[in-house]
Amino acid sequence: KRRVPHLSISSGIFEIAPEIATYMHRPDAAPIVLGYEWMAGATTVATLRVAEAFSRVHDIRISALVDEQDTGGPTVATDFEHLNRMLPAAMTRREGVYVWREGEEAKARFRAVDGRDIEAGGFSSIEVVGLAAATDAPNVQFDMAIGLSSTRRQGGPMSTEIIIELAGEDQKGKALHTRHGLIHPAGTAPLTGLSVALLLERLLGLDGQPPTAPGLYFPYQLLNAATYLQRLEQEGGELRELAVE
Template sequence: MRARILIAGGWGLIGSGIAKVLREAGHDLDIVLAGRSPDTGRALATGLGASLVRLDVADPAEGLAAAGPVDLVIAALQDPDDTLLAAALRSGAGHIGITRTVENMASSAITAAACVRRPAMMLGHWQAGALTLAALSAARRFDTVDRVEMAALYDYADPIGPMTEADATGFVGEALIRQNGRWRKVPAPDAVRSVPRAGQAPFDAMPMGVLDTPALAAMTGARDVRFDLGSGESLGTSAGRAASHDLYIDISGRAAGAPAHHRTVVTDPLGQAHLTALGVLIGAERVLGLDGHPPPEGLVFPESTIDPDKAVARLRAFGVSIETLS
């Protein structure tokens, strides 16, 4: 049966990217692009063979009713009061949200657990879970994991949309890190670290409270886990191409009975919006069972629901470079 997916914020930078990769993936889907000004998305909808509906996230019931039954609502916008989340789940649709962080996800998780009929996936991880899944795949090389340090390099030549701009207000507040087996909240500006790069200058990065940190701590058992965000010249820009989005994953532990350390570098030559769209694609394929396996049930997270090696293969199929170094 043909699945119907509604993308709220469907003609924004992230939403339009999600719609495009859903089409590129080759699934037989009906796509509905939703937002407050449908005329803005008309050209995109025509090009993708999608339909349009007016939807206001502050009062989404009318828009959801106008769209008709959908299998999945993807919120590619801010939903600060969980109104779209609750309305989508109560309508019988599944839901994917990508904006919640450690600081503000409690209300969303409780709302989802109370209202869910079909899967609700929390994708408030960096690049909608792409980083976490790549890190979990890399961690499989280890018998035990002691430390996971993740960092993202943002290149100012890489465009961002209004949703990411709104997220940026929380980039320099308190951040949750795992240190010596204990959770700590640290002021981000007081916990800057330098991230080394082969053949390039290191960059300074501050910790940020995305869901990757608790995800990796839970799944690997590592006593030290953190995620940091910095800015600088990306690998793409350095090579004279368009700005890329670069992720650095450093894992230490034991492998084959000896101490081991590996670095994995993830680079999307099409930038951060494209990598986020791919993270959502992988999540949507899991929620809807488009990956060939039965859909999950209830409130779910990518780290416990998606096979990380298959996710890495999916990212590579869309042009993402993922290289592990000793």
């Protein structure tokens, strides 16, 4: 109503309707950012950066590992309880069709940065649909696990890590398969905070560019990948290339 930019970071994929309805009736009111991706855009910015090497992306698999000591505050606990209660199934794209993984179908495994096999479960994060729309990849899924982070296992502090695995064709049409790890040494809150800070800078024009025009956006449509990764590196984080087996 006050034409102030709106950024949501803790809603679920099933709670998109109020923002969509508001935008449909008043598209010129303010920029609305659907920021309830994992870490408010960290995953998608990094994934689309990696996808630049592809002429066509067939498969996108995102796997997030949250350290068991990285519990966050009471708001985080409330959010996760709400999301798990309201949406136990995981939205996934398979062969171009959106499906809901439940029960045994929702179980998954992935390799952490240090090479361990991690038991995980499907999670309905909105980047599944965002990345599918941005890349036209027919297969996109998001899995999450809570356990011992790779850095803490090696004797360091806890961290948060996101494994980004893409398969498709390179710019010459040859098969290409990549794995990267997005790592922040201080856990989930600082990485989310970095995304939120950069989004607010962009929305309000604090980065030296004009403020963001009214519209409906995903974070990756506003965040500059080079700037994001540079700021991530300044905080001690990195987007690391991993071996593909």
